[in-house]
Amino acid sequence: MIPQEIIRKKRDGAELTGAEIKWFVDAMAREAIGAGKVAAFAMAVFFRGMTRPERVALTLAMAHSGQVLDWKGLSLPGPAVDKHSTGGVGDKVSLILAPIVAACGGFVPMISGRGLGHTGGTLDKLDAIPGYRSVPDIALFQRTVRDVGCAIIGQTADLAPADRRFYAIRDVTGTVESIDLITASILSKKLAAGLDALVMDVKFGNGAFMHALKDARALARSIVDVANDAGLRTSALLTDMNQVLGLTAGNALEVAECVEALVDPGRGEARLMAVTRALAAEMLTLTGLAATPAQAAAKVETALASGAAAERFARMVTALGGPADFVERWQRYLPPSPVQRPAVPARPGIVAAVETRAVGLAVLALGGGRKGREDQIDPRVGLTQVAGIGETVGADRPLAVVHAADEASAAAAIAALNEAYTIADRSAATDAAAGAAIVRERIGQSKRRPRHQAGAP
Ligand code: URA
Numbered sequence: 259m260i261p262q263e264i265i266r267k268k269r270d271g272a273e274l275t276g277a278e279i280k281w282f283v284d285a286m287a288r289e290a291i292g293a294g295k296v297a298a299f300a301m302a303v304f305f306r307g308m309t310r311p312e313r314v315a316l317t318l319a320m321a322h323s324g325q326v327l328d329w330k331g332l333s334l335p336g337p338a339v340d341k342h343s344t345g346g347v348g349d350k351v352s353l354i355l356a357p358i359v360a361a362c363g364g365f366v367p368m369i370s371g372r373g374l375g376h377t378g379g380t381l382d383k384l385d386a387i388p389g390y391r392s393v394p395d396i397a398l399f400q401r402t403v404r405d406v407g408c409a410i411i412g413q414t415a416d417l418a419p420a421d422r423r424f425y426a427i428r429d430v431t432g433t434v435e436s437i438d439l440i441t442a443s444i445l446s447k448k449l450a451a452g453l454d455a456l457v458m459d460v461k462f463g464n465g466a467f468m469h470a471l472k473d474a475r476a477l478a479r480s481i482v483d484v485a486n487d488a489g490l491r492t493s494a495l496l497t498d499m500n501q502v503l504g505l506t507a508g509n510a511l512e513v514a515e516c517v518e519a520l521v522d523p524g525r526g527e528a529r530l531m532a533v534t535r536a537l538a539a540e541m542l543t544l545t546g547l548a549a550t551p552a553q554a555a556a557k558v559e560t561a562l563a564s565g566a567a568a569e570r571f572a573r574m575v576t577a578l579g580g581p582a583d584f585v586e587r588w589q590r591y592l593p594p595s596p597v598q599r600p601a602v603p604a605r606p607g608i609v610a611a612v613e614t615r616a617v618g619l620a621v622l623a624l625g626g627g628r629k630g631r632e633d634q635i636d637p638r639v640g641l642t643q644v645a646g647i648g649e650t651v652g653a654d655r656p657l658a659v660v661h662a663a664d665e666a667s668a669a670a671a672i673a674a675l676n677e678a679y680t681i682a683d684r685s686a687a688t689d690a691a692a693g694a695a696i697v698r699e700r701i702g703q704s705k706r707r708p709r710h711q712a713g714a715p
Pocket of ligand 1: 434439441
């Protein structure tokens with residue numbers, strides 16, 4: 259095949275065949291075609307879009323461009339199930355959720371990413387735990403999933419290598435924001451992880467990748483349909499990211515919040531726990547580990563209240579090289595930042611709105627995130643006691659407590675938080691904003707028969 263003919267066909271809005279897509283992806287993975295052609299292909303898809311069968315073909319071709327994990331060979335006594343979030347500020351759900359699902363009989367091989375830009379990455383949070391091997395070899399990963407029920411690790415070079423090259427080129431050619439390409443990118447990695455089922459947490463709001471609910475819904479619909487067509491049982495929840503999730507943002511600080519929530523779930527911040535419970539229950543019903551949503555919710559409660567989820571987390575940390583007493587003595591292992599200052603608001607009142615992306619960028623500026631892939635992270639820095647929408651703030655209740663490496667960066671973060679927060683007088687509008695449900699919608703498999711589905715007459 260001739261790559262420029264495939265690019266030209268897509269440029270003109272025609273539908274590519276599965277064979278053309280597979281050929282292009284294989285050539286891309288082998289680096290048999292240059293970055294210019296890959297970028298032109300991405301831009302053609304960006305403007306012309308892909309049909310559902312094209313997206314399925316792209317996803318499957320990228321998934322099979324490297325190693326595909328096989329959990330069947332380990333004879334796990336339960337389903338291999340994962341959750342994937344499109345990312346947000348303070349999104350620490352995975353650290354609480356994976357052990358809950360493990361305690362309920364699921365096996366969670368969770369392959370997570372590092373943070374880039376304003377969103378944090380699960381892997382950076384776990385790297386705050388001394389000794390934790392976030393990129394173990396596949397044998398240790400599989401052993402931990404089998405023995406503990408969950409393992410959260412980073413992406414290995416062997417999984418979906420075509421996506422790694424494609425994403426790197428999209429990242430520098432203005433072609434990331436395509437629902438077709440995002441769908442294939444996320445799902446190729448999940449299919450390569452050999453899962454039985456997947457639950458997506460698609461976030462919307464000013465701290466999310468997709469700001470508008472309707473765009474998040476379209477992404478969720480695409481992911482759910484393509485995943486199910488590709489043989490991966492998948493559903494999605496649309497969750498609100500118009501404020502920081504939980505009370506902390508910053509790597510070690512978020513780990514501490516999760517350990518406290520696992521050990522004493524009653525103290526977990528309400529929105530964080532609501533999202534975590536909903537996603538965990540969805541994973542249990544999707545896999546048949548619970549027969550009904552009510553039964554799933556009850557199992558999740560038992561896993562939390564009995565301490566079983568906390569115990570799974572402790573075992574996961576130990577199995578992957580972290581301290582054996584981490585859950586009991588996390589304070590010993592997560593050193594505090596040298597400077598801690600309250601971000602007192604310029605005026606007292608009610609939090610009416612938060613520019614969440616700006617809060618994420620403030621954490622990044624403190625050293626808690628990276629501007630480029632090679633940047634080092636300071637795990638100690640970030641925010642605690644982050645005020646939520648509807649809360650009263652003033653001299654006695656800051657917008658957050660800033661944890662910084664030095665006074666200058668603390669002062670900059672305090673100024674950034676004051677810019678990011680809108681403080682108002684109490685009104686019906688602030689009450690309504692505070693009461694908005696965090697889990698907004700569920701997107702299940704569509705009943706509609708896809709056009710030209712593979713094998714369809
Ligand atoms: N996350 C991914 O893994 N891929 C994308 O294309 C966008 C977000």
